Amino acid sequence: xxxxxxxxxxxxSTAGFIxxxxxxxxxxxxxxxxxxxxxxxxxxxxxxxIFGTLLDVNKDLLxxxxxxxxxxxxxxxxxxxxxxxxxxxxxxxGRRISYDKLVLTTGSIPVKPPIPGMDLENVFFARKDAExxxxxxxxxxxxxxxxxxxxxxxxxxxxxxxxxxxxxxxxVEMLPHCLQLNFDEEYCxxxxxxxxxxxxxxxxNERVEEIIGSGGKVEEVKxxxxxxxxxxxxxxxxxxxxxATLAKEAQLKIGEMGGVWVNEYMxxxxxxxxAAGDCAEKFxxxxxxxxxxxxxSIAAREAKIVAANLSGINxxxxxxxxxxxxxxxxLGLGVAGLTEKxxxxxxxxxxxxxxxxxxxxxxxxxxxxxxxxxxxxDRSTKTIIGGEVAGGPTTAELANIISTxxxxxxxxEEVTFFQYGTHxxxxxxxxxxxxxxxxxxxxxxx
Amino acid sequence: xxxxxxxxxxxxSTAGFIxxxxxxxxxxxxxxxxxxxxxxxxxxxxxxxIFGTLLDVNKDLLxxxxxxxxxxxxxxxxxxxxxxxxxxxxxxxGRRISYDKLVLTTGSIPVKPPIPGMDLENVFFARKDAExxxxxxxxxxxxxxxxxxxxxxxxxxxxxxxxxxxxxxxxVEMLPHCLQLNFDEEYCxxxxxxxxxxxxxxxxNERVEEIIGSGGKVEEVKxxxxxxxxxxxxxxxxxxxxxATLAKEAQLKIGEMGGVWVNEYMxxxxxxxxAAGDCAEKFxxxxxxxxxxxxxSIAAREAKIVAANLSGINxxxxxxxxxxxxxxxxLGLGVAGLTEKxxxxxxxxxxxxxxxxxxxxxxxxxxxxxxxxxxxxDRSTKTIIGGEVAGGPTTAELANIISTxxxxxxxxEEVTFFQYGTHxxxxxxxxxxxxxxxxxxxxxxx
Numbered sequence: 001x002x003x004x005x006x007x008x009x010x011x012x013s014t015a016g017f018i019x020x021x022x023x024x025x026x027x028x029x030x031x032x033x034x035x036x037x038x039x040x041x042x043x044x045x046x047x048x049x050i051f052g053t054l055l056d057v058n059k060d061l062l063x064x065x066x067x068x069x070x071x072x073x074x075x076x077x078x079x080x081x082x083x084x085x086x087x088x089x090x091x092x093x094g095r096r097i098s099y100d101k102l103v104l105t106t107g108s109i110p111v112k113p114p115i116p117g118m119d120l121e122n123v124f125f126a127r128k129d130a131e132x133x134x135x136x137x138x139x140x141x142x143x144x145x146x147x148x149x150x151x152x153x154x155x156x157x158x159x160x161x162x163x164x165x166x167x168x169x170x171x172v173e174m175l176p177h178c179l180q181l182n183f184d185e186e187y188c189x190x191x192x193x194x195x196x197x198x199x200x201x202x203x204x205n206e207r208v209e210e211i212i213g214s215g216g217k218v219e220e221v222k223x224x225x226x227x228x229x230x231x232x233x234x235x236x237x238x239x240x241x242x243x244a245t246l247a248k249e250a251q252l253k254i255g256e257m258g259g260v261w262v263n264e265y266m267x268x269x270x271x272x273x274x275a276a277g278d279c280a281e282k283f284x285x286x287x288x289x290x291x292x293x294x295x296x297s298i299a300a301r302e303a304k305i306v307a308a309n310l311s312g313i314n315x316x317x318x319x320x321x322x323x324x325x326x327x328x329x330x331l332g333l334g335v336a337g338l339t340e341k342x343x344x345x346x347x348x349x350x351x352x353x354x355x356x357x358x359x360x361x362x363x364x365x366x367x368x369x370x371x372x373x374x375x376x377x378d379r380s381t382k383t384i385i386g387g388e389v390a391g392g393p394t395t396a397e398l399a400n401i402i403s404t405x406x407x408x409x410x411x412x413e414e415v416t417f418f419q420y421g422t423h424x425x426x427x428x429x430x431x432x433x434x435x436x437x438x439x440x441x442x443x444x445x446x
Numbered sequence: 447x448x449x450x451x452x453x454x455x456x457x458x459s460t461a462g463f464i465x466x467x468x469x470x471x472x473x474x475x476x477x478x479x480x481x482x483x484x485x486x487x488x489x490x491x492x493x494x495x496i497f498g499t500l501l502d503v504n505k506d507l508l509x510x511x512x513x514x515x516x517x518x519x520x521x522x523x524x525x526x527x528x529x530x531x532x533x534x535x536x537x538x539x540g541r542r543i544s545y546d547k548l549v550l551t552t553g554s555i556p557v558k559p560p561i562p563g564m565d566l567e568n569v570f571f572a573r574k575d576a577e578x579x580x581x582x583x584x585x586x587x588x589x590x591x592x593x594x595x596x597x598x599x600x601x602x603x604x605x606x607x608x609x610x611x612x613x614x615x616x617x618v619e620m621l622p623h624c625l626q627l628n629f630d631e632e633y634c635x636x637x638x639x640x641x642x643x644x645x646x647x648x649x650x651n652e653r654v655e656e657i658i659g660s661g662g663k664v665e666e667v668k669x670x671x672x673x674x675x676x677x678x679x680x681x682x683x684x685x686x687x688x689x690a691t692l693a694k695e696a697q698l699k700i701g702e703m704g705g706v707w708v709n710e711y712m713x714x715x716x717x718x719x720x721a722a723g724d725c726a727e728k729f730x731x732x733x734x735x736x737x738x739x740x741x742x743s744i745a746a747r748e749a750k751i752v753a754a755n756l757s758g759i760n761x762x763x764x765x766x767x768x769x770x771x772x773x774x775x776x777l778g779l780g781v782a783g784l785t786e787k788x789x790x791x792x793x794x795x796x797x798x799x800x801x802x803x804x805x806x807x808x809x810x811x812x813x814x815x816x817x818x819x820x821x822x823x824d825r826s827t828k829t830i831i832g833g834e835v836a837g838g839p840t841t842a843e844l845a846n847i848i849s850t851x852x853x854x855x856x857x858x859e860e861v862t863f864f865q866y867g868t869h870x871x872x873x874x875x876x877x878x879x880x881x882x883x884x885x886x887x888x889x890x891x892x
Contacts, residue, residue, distance in 0.1 A: 014876060014877075017877075018876070018877045021877070022886070025886065025890050026889075026890050043807060043808050043870075043875065045807065045868060045869060045870050045875075045876070046807065046808050046811075046870050049811065049870050049871075053811065053812065054808075054810060054811070059808060059810040060808050060810070061808075285865075295867070296868065296876045297865075297866060297867050297868045297876045297879075298865075299876065300868075300875075300876030300877055301863060301865060301866075301876075301882075304862070304863060304882075304886070305863060308859075308862075308863075308889075313859070313889065315859060315863055317863075320865070321865045322865075323865055323866055323867035324867035324868070324869065325867050325868070325869040325872050325873070326869055327869060327870075327871040327872060332869075332871075332872060334867060334872075335867075336865075336867065361489060361491065361492065362489050362492050362500075362505060362506055362507075364500060364505040364506070365492075365495065365499065365500070366499065392839075393838075393839035393840060393872065394839060394840055394842075394843045395872060396840075396867055396868065396869050396872035396873045397840045397843035397844055397846075397847065397872075397873065398843055399867050400843075400847055400866040400867060400873075400879075401843065401846055401847050401850055403864070403865050403866060403867065404847055404850050404851060404854075404864055404865075404866075405850060406865075407860075407864060407865055408850075408854040408856070410854070413754075413759070413761055414853075416750070416754075417747060417750060417751060417754075417761055417763075418849070418850055418853060419731075419743075419744075419747060419766070419767040419768075419769055419782075419849045419850075419852075419853055420743060420747075420769055420846040420849060420850075421741070421743050421769035421770035421771050421780060421781075421782065421842055421845050421846060421849065422491060422742065422743045422746075422770070422771070422842065423491065423770065423771040423772055423773060423778075423842050424489075424491050424492045424495050424773075425495075425773040425778075426771050426773060426778060426780075426839065426841060426842035426843075427771070427842045427843065427846075429489065429491075429746075430460060430464070430491070430742045430743045430745065430746030430747075431460075431463070431464045431467070431746055433743075433846075436747075436750075440468070440471065440750070443472075443754075443759065444471050444472050
């Protein structure tokens with residue numbers, strides 16, 4: 001049975017969900033079908049928060065009723081292959097659906113490191129699968145000792161949430177610091193200090209050699225240095241890799257980072273097939289080179305760019321800046337663009353500026369928290385290329401200001417004198433708005 | 447006695463204080479003298495918060511020790527006149543100080559409306575004078591009924607703070623709504639609803655005819671419609687006018703709005719005299735015409751521009767956008783640039799976009815608050831010219847993102863697809879970041 005559809009979207013996590021809804025926003029008449037494997041789809045960024053704050057997988061679901069109300073067809077099924085010559089997808093159920101335009105939002109798969117014991121019971125991954133996560137939630141009820149392998153932002157968020165319910169939590173990170181791929185050292189140290197103050201054990205510069213079980217269930221984690229950690233549950237969070245299987249089988253071009261190659265319109269090597277989100281290759285805003293950044297916010301934006309391009313609004317992706325934030329208890333950490341280290345590694349002649357202030361003014365206002373902002377400029381062009389924030393509730397939006405400035409290639413003078421508003425309960429003082437003030441520090445060093 | 451100084455700053459409130467410190471940041475060798483009338487200077491934006499949250503004038507003082515530690519000479523004295531031909535100022539004490547460059551930061555004076563009874567005891571103004579404000583604080587201890595004349599943001603902030611300590615507070619506003627000069631009607635209504643929910647009486651479309659006293663002290667406020675309000679204390683907050691007395695006497699050019707005229711380098715009609723802050727004329731970023739905006743954040747930025755220009759860093763002021771925020775209990779309200787009404791009044795062909803979302807995601811995260819963002823675009827150039835925000839702790843920084851976008855003349859497409867980060871505890875979802883999402887609404891209407 002052949003049913004003619006205008007747009008078929010493969011995958012229904014962040015990118016697929018948003019792409020479908022956004023197409024309908026621009027044009028109600030386009031027929032949109034989402035083919036999704038999972039009966040229930042999750043709000044990706046919320047996953048760690050299921051395990052301490054929300055305590056219910058159902059509180060973190062994408063609201064499918066928006067799809068239904070939007071007139072989008074949601075098929076719970078799996079696309080087995082793409083017939084590019086006939087412009088159709090073939091589903092597990094045997095059904096065949098034609099498309100005018102196809103969008104691949106097949107997401108990513110957690111990396112499974114080559115460590116013995118990975119298949120033991122109670123070894124979990126941050127998989128975007130509601131039933132699987134429910135199983136982790138249930139298992140945690142009987143757990144006492146938990147080991148998190150990987151101190152990236154997913155590992156750190158899980159660890160903080162596990163600790164919130166009183167578990168004995170240890171993070172094991174290979175690199176010298178947690179969050180080291182995302183932040184400069186001084187911010188990583190702040191994160192580690194906060195984790196330790198909460199009672200999370202943080203072990204860095206350390207590899208897991210083996211996960212040891214008994215009766216098929218995990219019992220211990222053996223470290224390369226010889227130590228052993230008791231573990232009722234292990235969470236493995238060492239990164240994700242793009243799920244480009246379907247694209248590969250359809251002989252679409254694959255990028256260096258293993259994602260589906262796309263041009264600046266998010267179009268694959270087949271002009272009728274687009275890709276967005278974790279499955280799509282990303283290119284750096286700064287260098288144009290492939291980068292390994294996979295975030296829901298990037299997926300969302302790419303999905304919106306695809307939706308626009310499919311709706312006659314031509315939009316180019318200028319490359320991925322990478323902007324995100326996390327929260328460890330009351331400590332917010334945000335970043336946009338390049339860290340100082342990444343900028344130096346990429347060969348930039350770096351100029352930095354730092355501001356430390358409070359997020360209310362006067363500092364005597366109740367609830368005032370310390371804000372620390374570091375900005376990174378390219379000394380040769382004087383433009384902003386990165387920024388890091390440590391603070392409270394405003395952390396992420398401060399990172400978003402920095403990201404906006406990066407996208408518009410603002411100079412150190414433009415950042416220093418940008419026009420901002422202030423309020424005692426909401427911001428630093430007019431003198432020390434941390435972004436302007438950090439830029440002023442950089443400007444004074446020129 | 448003639449002591450040679452490099453830079454003399456007249457006035458030590460926001461602009462004077464910041465200008466002095468910023469000059470020293472760029473060049474420690476410049477000799478800077480601040481001549482200030484007040485023994486103690488206040489953090490201007492914090493003034494309303496003395497009366498409910500801080501309950502102590504001393505918790506809202508500018509930290510003079512920063513001036514001292516910065517090697518700045520602070521003279522508590524008054525400049526009586528400027529001798530432009532000799533490049534010197536003459537102080538009340540009789541002292542005469544020479545300058546290479548003079549900076550006027552003489553601030554503003556609360557407007558005293560022509561209403562009988564203004565001089566009665568316990569009728570107060572939002573004067574930047576620590577001893578005067580201490581007197582208001584003491585008077586409030588014995589007060590029960592308070593009337594605030596003027597529902598602009600200063601009046602609203604005072605009213606909310608007075609109410610916080612259990613006083614019976616009424617705001618009387620001439621216009622149909624509180625905050626009407628700063629926000630579009632729907633935001634004004636939110637503010638009024640919040641004030642009323644706190645127990646503040648809000649009377650709009652109403653004039654005060656007379657302030658009636660007994661024994662020299664205020665007792666009642668008589669309204670034009672005939673009603674009478676009991677009042678132990680009246681706070682008058684109907685705006686400020688620039689204090690340009692000294693500049694006028696020195697025959698400097700005065701602008702249409704009554705401020706000291708300045709060029710884009712913040713230089714007055716005398717090339718050795720600069721002006722910044724409330725005393726200086728402001729010009730619109732949008733039209734280049736004089737505007738009547740006086741905010742500490744604007745004063746701060748102007749002071750920083752003066753400091754840069756005096757330090758060999760040439761910086762032009764592109765005109766005032768006007769960005770600010772306020773907080774009524776847990777409701778944040780922020781604005782940048784033109785409201786929809788102001789844009790229409792100025793002749794723009796207006797395109798708007800609206801987003802309503804929550805400031806955490808999923809919405810089941812504890813403490814999630816509603817965010818409402820409205821963006822205003824010029825339909826002919828498709829650039830962003832304004833935005834309004836209602837929300838929680840992130841309100842002001844969201845307004846600051848909008849202000850940055852206005853300053854860089856970002857198009858509706860650029861705003862829709864700007865690169866932001868998200869986090870469950872800190873922002874709306876990747877799909878509904880309110881700025882991108884409101885722009886998408888506008889884009890879908892094009």
